[in-house]
Amino acid sequence: MPLRSNATAGKEMTVREALNAAFDEEISMDLRGLLITEAGFAGVEVGAAFYGLRPVVEFMTFNFAMQAIEQVINSAEKMNYMSAGNTSVPIVSRGAAAGVSAHHSQAS
Secondary structure, eight states: OOOOOOTTTTOOOOHHHHHHHHHHHHHHHOTTOOOOOHHHHHHHHHHHHHTTOOOEEEESSHHHHGGGHHHIIIIIIHHHHHTTTOSOOOOEEEEOSSSOGGGOOOOO
């Protein structure tokens, strides 16, 4: 097992920065690691629907769903439109938290 780096040792950082650094370090040590963001799991949702599944993706807030809207519009909806409705892309996306979107950071 590779030794962990001390690049962030003693460095003052926010909790978010510390978590991101930890994720980056762990993923770099094991190439099987996979970090998926909103656009990623929306893409998985659309791909699953292409294969006949009926996926449901839950976003923490609608604000986060807007980070993934490109997958829904440019993949799911265009496929349905370009096939004249012959290709169905049954996806359900929902937001779980209420009333927090305007107060949530989109920073990663």
